Amino acid sequence: MQQPKNFKRLLQALAKQGLDVTYNDRTYSVRLKDSSEFDRQDACPTNTSAKTAEILLPEGFPVEAKALKQLANLAQIRHPAGGFVCKCCATPDFHPGDAGVAIGSIVQTEGMVIPAAVGSDINCGMRLHVADLSLEKFLQKRDRFVQLMKGDYFFGTRDVAMTAKTSRALFQYGIPGWLDAMLDAPTGSIVKSNLHQLADEIDRVYLGGSMNGDWKWAPEELVPDTGIVRDGGLATIGGGNHFVEIQVVEEIEDKATAFVWGVRQGQLAFTIHSGSRNVGKYIGGMWRDRAQSAWPKHLKYPDYRLFPLSVTANPNLVREYLQAEATAANYGFINRLLLAELLRLRLREVYGDLAAPLVYDLPHNITLFEGNRWVIRKGACPAHPQQPVIIPGSMGTTSYLLIGKGNSEFLSSASHGAGRVRSRFDLNREGADKSEEALGLTGVDCITLREERRIEEAPAAYKPIQPVIDVQIAAGLVGVVARLKPVLTFKA
């Protein structure tokens, strides 16, 4: 396989930063500089962090030096009390992140967690439903449906109010405990009419949609002592690459698996990509700062400024961080559930009673304990054997439902999308070609209140999905179950 386009230039840029990169059979290997100042500051005993980080990349696409540098930084994080990185790797939607951690990075640690590696967008993830409705019938009443959804997603026309008790249960327990608490929800609250189906679908949510949270970490105004909570952030899509998309199941590749998962050719489908909104921002930001404050006072900050929390040095802080992260994760699971429920209710309202079951819901921005170690995925899906994996293309291209293969070389993970190739700034700047053709928007039905969102998130902003999927199949990360074609996309 040939080397990527900008390989030589990349080597030069990275050599200046003390990084050595090789390319072999679909995979980059970033070798880190051997000695750092850090080594001399403190006896970091027997354990040292990873010396290499592997990246799976689609053939013929450039990769940014900034992203490689960020991955190298992540790989060499360690804590003087003994925490270290066991393994670090990246998926083919790899690109630089704003907060110092590249999207598509996966890091396995021992003895430490890294709040900054998860970042603000805690439990960002993907949720897929199928619906027993043909594309033809859907399009007949498309305008009415879109009008109703715009109200729900952009203007909050549906009541998602909760009692104080229910709000606390949401943060504390995630989906199951929250559904229990919903039994006494105010009348008119949207999930009340469908509690049984939502309970039946819990086993199709990663971790059962439940982590060990504590409402004490939630923003104060969302966990009052008594009264009704009206949270303007809940059941909203959010910005950036988040979306809700109506799709059609275009083609089944793995018939047996699709049958078991309840997916059939010609069905309508909808995919939700969203996370924990402001709650994750609040908790992620708080803990990034707390991890920095907990860094040993007598040591200089490491130059990458990504601070781990050590199990040996600060066991309580590690426990509390994981609980705080879980609190935001619970909110993320329920946000996606509500976005889907709003859509399912409107489908039934417009097209009559129809089945629209959940296929799967999985996070791609989260710390998970797997095989006795922490695995932190930043824009990467878990892809364990037999597990459903959802990888969306841009709003103009195919999305994929896949089955995980549990490739340990890539820490049982897969990409969470195609990966951005052009920055928002680049696409929006003066003088840029903003024609439909140049942006790949021809024939794309994008519902948004903001024109700049269509431009920032246009198909031209992303890699084509096909090579991104192909390289992951070739490397044994996933197998294709079904292809989903976009029909229309909601972007906030």
Next chain:
DNA sequence: ATGTGC
């Protein structure tokens, strides 16, 4: 990612 900022 974020009622944002190159």
